[in-house]
Structures are given as structure tokens and as C-alpha cells.
Amino acid sequence: MDHNDIEEQDCLLLVDDHPTALSMLQLVLANKPYRLVTASNGQEAIRQAKYHRPALVLLDIMMPDMDGFEVCERLKADADTADSAVIFLSAVDDSQVKVRGFSVGAVDYVNKPFSGAEVVARVETHLRTKHLEDRLARKNSQLEAQNQRILESINEGIIGTDRDGRITLINGAAEQLTGWGNQSLMDKTVGSIFEASDRLIIQQLINQGQSFVSETIDMLTANQKTFPISLSITPTRYRGEIEGAVLVFRDITEQLAQDDALNKAAEELKEQRERLAHIERLSTMGEMTAGFAHEVNQPLTAISNYARVCERFANKLENPPERLIETLQKMEKQALRASEVIQRLRDFVKRPVDGRALYAPNELVLEIVQLAEVDARNNGVQIHLDLRLDDALVFVDPIQIQQVALNLIRNGLEAMSDSAERDLGLWVTGVIRGDTVQISVRDRGVGLAEGAENELFNPFYTTKKNGMGIGLSVCKTIIKDHQGNIGYRREQSGGTTFWFDLPLADEETQQ
Structure with a gap:
């Protein structure tokens, strides 16, 4: 046999009330890489098992005070010894006895008188099996721990369900986002974290094994408040049959707020651009007004000067026409007034x-x-x-x-x-x-x-x-x-x- 498959110094507990049978077992297993511990009755066997945590127990059935069946039951009921494999030893070759032995947790049955080679072979086989199971359990535990670490490191909420929509898995992010603890959400239906209007649809999607993606949908917290999420539902299958679904979701409250702020900023920018365009047109109009004022002011000054010259000519006449002189004076006055208005307009549109x-x-x-x-x-x-x-x-x-x-x-x-x-x-x-x-x-x-x-x-x-x-x-x-x-x-x-x-x-x- 390849001993590489058996861990060194496995502890074996040998239990028998007959010293001769107990010595025979020790002799058979003496040259094997095991640490042997013995007990002559049921009570002693339980104490030794509790202390040494044996990998395998060779247990006689017919013992006074406490038989092997009761010893096996008590070992399996104790978390410290429940993993110990039990092989029954008995001179009773009865199928009902064997059935009872298996029902209380035994893995095998060896008839007395036993063959040393048979005992060694069965011990090695069961130890090898137990070691493989232990390694598989450790590997599964490591994988579960690794998967859990991966789940916990993901910012998105992840919820797994069975085909009926009952929650079977939830990561820390999902617990935090929903406000539910793991134990309070486990075994609840996934519909309990969605509003009534969406509950039936999501349940049907899971039952029918359909994929689903929503950019915005409301989810319920533990205190029945809603918050917006993006959601994807992916069905899980085993051998082609729908097994359940995985829901991945992300809180988009902040994203929606940012989108809203961005939209408002875009609107404000648009308004600012329109305002600047109007101001630019006003500025252009101001420049044109200044040029217009300059151009108009010159002919107004000329009109005023011509009116004053005409008034002088009229005054030099022998009989100055009063009505004409009065009209020329009014003309000069109004031209000067118009010039002043134009000047004020120029000053107004010109920044000092x-x-x-x-x-x-x-x-x-x-x-x-x-x-x-x-x-x-x-x-x-x-x-x-x-x-x-x-x-x-x-x-x-x-x-x-x-x-x-x-x-x-x-x-x-x-x-x-x-x-x-x-x-x-x-x-x-x-x-x-x-x-x-x-x-x-x-x-x-x-x-x-x-x-x-x-x-x-x-x-x-x-x-x-x-x-x-x-x-x-x-x-x-x-x-x-x-x-x-x-x-x-x-x-x-x-x-x-x-x-x-x-x-x-x-x-x-x-x-």
C-alpha cells in the first residue's frame, strides 16, 4: 500500500472488553504508522475519544453497561468526535445487527474472529477515504471562503435565489444597500425587496429562467424605503435545468443626482451662451450707436452754424424780418438741443x-x-x-x-x-x-x-x-x-x- 495517501500518526481507538481481542488488534496494527489508544468499556472509550480525537474507532458491539451502538451514537452526537470513523467488531453475524450499526453512524463491519490482513485493509481503506473527504472538505471550505471574500470585495450587491425565487445567497454589499442582515433575508423571496408593481414580474423572470437588465428600478430597504438601482438578472442552470438566478445590482442614487446636476449645468451653460450672444449683440449695437452719434452730431453742428450765419445776414438787412430771425433762432436752439441729446447718448454707451x-x-x-x-x-x-x-x-x-x-x-x-x-x-x-x-x-x-x-x-x-x-x-x-x-x-x-x-x-x- 502507498502510505503517502495516509497521514502520519493517525490516531486509532481500539475498544473491546476482552483483553485477548484487544491485544490481537494491537498486534495486528503495531507495525503500521498509527498511534494506538485502547479502551476496555464504553465509558472509557468516550473519554479517550474526547481527549485524543481519533481518526478511526474499532469498536466492539457486545460490551457490558454500554454497548457499541450507544457508544457510536454518543460519539456522533458530540461535535468533537463526530468526524471519527467507526468500524464495528462483532461475533454476531446478523443482517439486522449490521443494519443497526450503519444506522447509528458506522462506516463498516468486521466479523469476529477477524483476519489481521482484513482488518488492516479495511482500516487503510477507510482512513484513505476519510483523508480524501477531509481534504475535499478543506478544499471546499477554502473555495467557499475565497468565493465569500470575492463576493464581499465586490461593490455591487449580489443575491442568489433558487427557482422559486427564495434567497439562498447574499453578499455584504447587498446587505448594506438593503439594510437587511444575512439571516433576516435568507430564505425570504426576492420579491420582498421590490415594490409590489415589480415583484410579480421579477418572480416570473426567475421562474422562467429569463435574463433581464434594467438601468433604473426601485428596490426596498428593510424599513420599506425605496432607492434606485441598476439591475441584471441571470438564470443559473444545472444539467440544462433551471436552478435559480443571480441578481446583481448597484445603487445609482448618486449617479442620478450627478446626471441631474449635469443636465442642470448644461441648461445653465446653454442659457449663459444665449445671454452672452444677446450681450454681444447689445455691445455691437452700442458701438454702432456711438458711430451713429458721431456721424449725426456733425450735420447737427453744421445746421446750427448755418442758422447762426443766416441770422447775422438777416440782422444786416434794413428791415430785419423778425419772424425769420425768430425762426432761425429756434432752428439753432433745436439743433443744439439735438446735438446735446446725441452727446449724452454717446456718453451713455461709452464706458469711462x-x-x-x-x-x-x-x-x-x-x-x-x-x-x-x-x-x-x-x-x-x-x-x-x-x-x-x-x-x-x-x-x-x-x-x-x-x-x-x-x-x-x-x-x-x-x-x-x-x-x-x-x-x-x-x-x-x-x-x-x-x-x-x-x-x-x-x-x-x-x-x-x-x-x-x-x-x-x-x-x-x-x-x-x-x-x-x-x-x-x-x-x-x-x-x-x-x-x-x-x-x-x-x-x-x-x-x-x-x-x-x-x-x-x-x-x-x-x-
Whole structure:
């Protein structure tokens, strides 16, 4: 026999109440690579087995006080000795005795008187079998441990089921994601972790052995809360028959949040691009306006000069025509006025080189009201001023602040163009409130549309037929950039008041 298949120093427990039989067993096995331990009764056999943990027990059946059957039963019932193989020795050659011996856990049966060669052969055979089983069990244990480590190292949740959808395997990630412990989910149906609307479909897929992939589906936690997952179901088969299924899933809550944030960012980028395109067009229009103002201002100056020359010629006549002289004077005056309007328009669209500086808000408002007089006449509305700003100073970009004021004034004038109360005029007021200057524009128009509150200062929102919807948005950006605030209020007597405030220049800024 090849002893390489038998582990060195296997312990054998020899149990017999007859000293002669016990000596014969020792003699037969004396030259073999075993460690022999003996016992002369059942109680002693149990104690020795508990202490030595024998690989194999040669056990006599017919013993006083405790027979071999009871000894075998007690050995198999004890976790420390349950793995010991038992071969019964008996002089009783009865099939019922043999059947009982196998039923209590024995692996073999040797009749007395026994042949030494037979005993050795059976011992070697069963030890070899036991060693193979032990190695197989260890290998299976190692493989199970390795598989479990692999399962635990995977971030995705993995659940195995039988054909009926009953859970037979679950890894740590699945436990953590679902909030269930291993023992509480084992043997439950997989449908218990899905909502009722999906439960039946998933159960049918498993029963029918069909594959399934879903990018988004809801799963239930232990406390019945839902969370989104991506899910794949793969059937498992044994010899062509459906055995169950493996479910692999991943929590996509964060992914969906990122996708949502990405979509919002894309929308914001689109809006920013559209806004920049509008601003670029406005910038181009400003440059064109500056060129237009330059071109128009020259002929206006020429008209004024020609009118003045004609007036001189008329005055040199013997009888100067008064009506003609008066008309020429009016012509010169209106040409100069038109030239001043054009000059103010040029100044408005041209940003000063020095940017922000100290300015008196009274002067800024007065200049912009003069620029708005044409709109006021076209809309048939008079502009009233109530400026109580004393010697206040603000540190601002004047063109930007005038842009805000002009936008609010023009909006108010347009709102009153068809109003029955336009004779009351548009009021522009300026007051000091604490450490801020507040400019208000009060109109008597039809008022704001319902629901406009949430959209009023958003880009490209407009209630005007030909409006672009960027005026108030730009105004808000400018005022916020100057550390100020902008807002509005509905007036109970009708119309709307738009206002903005700016911080007064502190002493350090004024120095």
C-alpha cells in the first residue's frame, strides 16, 4: 500500500472488553504508522475519544453497561468526535445487527474472529477515504471562503435565489444597500425587496429562467424605503435545468443626482451662451450707436452754424424780418438741443476708462432723465423728480448705474402709455435710507402680470411684445455687483414701483 495517501500518526481507538481481542488488534496494527489508544468499556472509550480525537474507532458491539451502538451514537452526537470513523467488531453475524450499526453512524463491519490482513485493509481503506473527504472538505471550505471574500470585495450587491425565487445567497454589499442582515433575508423571496408593481414580474423572470437588465428600478430597504438601482438578472442552470438566478445590482442614487446636476449645468451653460450672444449683440449695437452719434452730431453742428450765419445776414438787412430771425433762432436752439441729446447718448454707451469712481447720485439721475425725455414725449407721460439726496456720494460705474435707471424709467413710461392715469406722470425719487441711497421709479400703469414675481429678474423673461427679456436681468446683475439690492412692489392705488439701492461711499473711499 502507498502510505503517502495516509497521514502520519493517525490516531486509532481500539475498544473491546476482552483483553485477548484487544491485544490481537494491537498486534495486528503495531507495525503500521498509527498511534494506538485502547479502551476496555464504553465509558472509557468516550473519554479517550474526547481527549485524543481519533481518526478511526474499532469498536466492539457486545460490551457490558454500554454497548457499541450507544457508544457510536454518543460519539456522533458530540461535535468533537463526530468526524471519527467507526468500524464495528462483532461475533454476531446478523443482517439486522449490521443494519443497526450503519444506522447509528458506522462506516463498516468486521466479523469476529477477524483476519489481521482484513482488518488492516479495511482500516487503510477507510482512513484513505476519510483523508480524501477531509481534504475535499478543506478544499471546499477554502473555495467557499475565497468565493465569500470575492463576493464581499465586490461593490455591487449580489443575491442568489433558487427557482422559486427564495434567497439562498447574499453578499455584504447587498446587505448594506438593503439594510437587511444575512439571516433576516435568507430564505425570504426576492420579491420582498421590490415594490409590489415589480415583484410579480421579477418572480416570473426567475421562474422562467429569463435574463433581464434594467438601468433604473426601485428596490426596498428593510424599513420599506425605496432607492434606485441598476439591475441584471441571470438564470443559473444545472444539467440544462433551471436552478435559480443571480441578481446583481448597484445603487445609482448618486449617479442620478450627478446626471441631474449635469443636465442642470448644461441648461445653465446653454442659457449663459444665449445671454452672452444677446450681450454681444447689445455691445455691437452700442458701438454702432456711438458711430451713429458721431456721424449725426456733425450735420447737427453744421445746421446750427448755418442758422447762426443766416441770422447775422438777416440782422444786416434794413428791415430785419423778425419772424425769420425768430425762426432761425429756434432752428439753432433745436439743433443744439439735438446735438446735446446725441452727446449724452454717446456718453451713455461709452464706458469711462477709469471705471468706478465717486459720483453724486443726484447728477446721475438728472442726466439720465434728460436722456429719457424723448421717450416721455413719445408716450405722452411727464417725468417728475423728487430727489432728496443732499450731498450724498456713491462709488459706482456711472454708465452702469444710469443704464439701470434708464431701463426702469423706460419700462415705467411704456407701462403708462395706454394708462388712463398717465396724466399723473412718472415719479422718480431719491432718498437716503440709513447707509444706502435708494432710487425709486413709480408708474401708474396696468401693473405686473400674475405670476410674474418668480420670473421677473430671470434672463429672457418678458411681457413685452417685442422685448428680449434681458433688461431687468442685467439690472439685477449690475446692482448686485455694486453690493446693492433691487426690487419692486405692487401699489394698492395701481401701478408698480421699482427701486434699487446703493451703499453710500464710506469715509475711506471718499479720501
